[in-house]
Amino acid sequence: MELGIGIGWRPEIAAEVESLSGIDWVEAVAENLCADHLPDSLVRLRERGVTVVPHGVALGLGGADRPDPVRLASLAARAELLGAPLVTEHIAFVRAGGPLTASPRLEAGHLLPVPRTWDALDVLCENVRIAQDSLPVPLALENIAALITWPDEELTEGQFLAELVERTGVRLLIDVANLHTNHVNLGQDPAKALDELPVEAIAYVHVAGGVERNGVWHDTHAHPVTAAVLEVLAELRSRVDPPGVLLERDDAFPPAAELAGELDAIRATLRKAAPSAGPRPGPAPASDDSAGTGAGTRTAAPTAVPAGTRDRTAVAQTALLSALVAGTPAPEGFDSRRLRVQGRALAAKRADVVAKVAPELPEILGDGYRAAFLAYAGSRPMSGGYRRDALDFAEHVLIAGGPADPVARRRLTYWWQDRSGARPPRRTTRLVRAARAALVRK
Numbered sequence: 001m002e003l004g005i006g007i008g009w010r011p012e013i014a015a016e017v018e019s020l021s022g023i024d025w026v027e028a029v030a031e032n033l034c035a036d037h038l039p040d041s042l043v044r045l046r047e048r049g050v051t052v053v054p055h056g057v058a059l060g061l062g063g064a065d066r067p068d069p070v071r072l073a074s075l076a077a078r079a080e081l082l083g084a085p086l087v088t089e090h091i092a093f094v095r096a097g098g099p100l101t102a103s104p105r106l107e108a109g110h111l112l113p114v115p116r117t118w119d120a121l122d123v124l125c126e127n128v129r130i131a132q133d134s135l136p137v138p139l140a141l142e143n144i145a146a147l148i149t150w151p152d153e154e155l156t157e158g159q160f161l162a163e164l165v166e167r168t169g170v171r172l173l174i175d176v177a178n179l180h181t182n183h184v185n186l187g188q189d190p191a192k193a194l195d196e197l198p199v200e201a202i203a204y205v206h207v208a209g210g211v212e213r214n215g216v217w218h219d220t221h222a223h224p225v226t227a228a229v230l231e232v233l234a235e236l237r238s239r240v241d242p243p244g245v246l247l248e249r250d251d252a253f254p255p256a257a258e259l260a261g262e263l264d265a266i267r268a269t270l271r272k273a274a275p276s277a278g279p280r281p282g283p284a285p286a287s288d289d290s291a292g293t294g295a296g297t298r299t300a301a302p303t304a305v306p307a308g309t310r311d312r313t314a315v316a317q318t319a320l321l322s323a324l325v326a327g328t329p330a331p332e333g334f335d336s337r338r339l340r341v342q343g344r345a346l347a348a349k350r351a352d353v354v355a356k357v358a359p360e361l362p363e364i365l366g367d368g369y370r371a372a373f374l375a376y377a378g379s380r381p382m383s384g385g386y387r388r389d390a391l392d393f394a395e396h397v398l399i400a401g402g403p404a405d406p407v408a409r410r411r412l413t414y415w416w417q418d419r420s421g422a423r424p425p426r427r428t429t430r431l432v433r434a435a436r437a438a439l440v441r442k
Helices: 011-019 040-047 069-082 118-134 157-168 176-186 190-196 227-237 256-273 309-325 336-357 360-379 386-399 406-419 427-441
Strands: 004-009 025-029 051-055 087-090 093-098 103-112 139-142 171-175 202-208 211-213 216-218 244-248
Touching (some): 004 011, 004 040, 004 051, 004 256, 011 040, 011 256, 025 040, 025 244, 040 051, 051 069, 069 087, 093 309, 103 309, 103 336, 118 139, 118 157, 139 202, 157 171, 157 190, 171 176, 176 190, 176 216, 176 227, 190 227, 227 256, 309 336, 336 360, 336 386, 360 386, 386 406
Parallel strands (some): 025 051, 051 087, 087 139, 139 171, 171 202, 202 244
Antiparallel strands (some): 211 216
16 A cells, blocks of 8 residues: 555644645554544544555564463454555564562563564464464554664674564564664674665654764654754665555654755655666575575474473563663673663653653652652663553652652642542543642642
8 A cells, every 4th residue: 555655643632733845644652542532533534535554663563472462452442443445553562570480570662672582583473373363454563763783693683673574474563763773782783784674565654863972872752853863864765666655753842844854855865866777676585505694594484382382482582681770690691781771761762752741740859859750760660551650650759759849749648549449530531630629839
């Protein structure tokens, strides 16, 4: 399906997205949409004929566990609500622990890389097939950006993706900003990855901005798209004409004119990089004498994950995530410095997202919110979603005797009490809450 040029729809820029000309489609984060109704902005876009694609972030198809049926059903419901032609997710794990390791469940709150090994590929492929059977439309999977790499990997990124496509028939969502990120952080060549992956399987492409700090590239989605990222887009376009290209922006949203300028830069890059004689031919199949090093070393997909593979994957992923969020020792073979950088990034993201889902917390705690949350995050790994994390953080502050200001403490106490029940508050409760909050501020 030809999608064209699109932009990531976010509530903060809904009006700007609607005002942009030349937008063929948008992508919305699936977990941010209700299962039974759409935001008015998306309704208006759909009425104009704009395609909307749901983009999942929480399945964790690269994790050791089989996909959660509830999460799969939720993603399927959003695809049907939107009338979407496909859904997308990530090649990543987002949680670890639990029954396979007889340890507490840990949530990363972020996309973490899977090792490019045959074991991890076996698990991923079975998880993808389970997801494909549960979804009403085709699935495409995105390569992720990483600050860390696993030791003793057996495949390159391109080989790993090629094997995944060969075994499952899944389509690819190639993020050229993530390829650039992995080039800066891990020394991986974007051109080599593009040469090795099956470009004919690309469903669409992501383009996003980031920033380099102290030699580490941060895929922020909060900065303008750089020339280096556009160069990777040009490399991709020289090989294939992608069905769709989408600009992502998740924070520090600029005015509509700046978004339009970035979209124009993407269009110009695609025009200039288009080959004059059609797409460049893909790489030759790997030969059988490349055992242990190439994507051609296995040709038949297993009917099931070999015994013990999920257990080994679970132990390895739990050890890594525990080191990142719980301060346990770095697993053997990992770069401890990079793990510390990744751990700080995970904690900072938790603080940012909690501030968005519970904006009353930074309002109540003022300038002390961020320091208090980072201190909490250093000793309390996330075990549920971000809303649960917000409640746990508020409870932690109250148990510790904070905030020092009695008015702030009363406000935080009321906030926690109103939201810690089993059911969302009814209209009467919300009115009482608003009146009480107004009295507390006086």
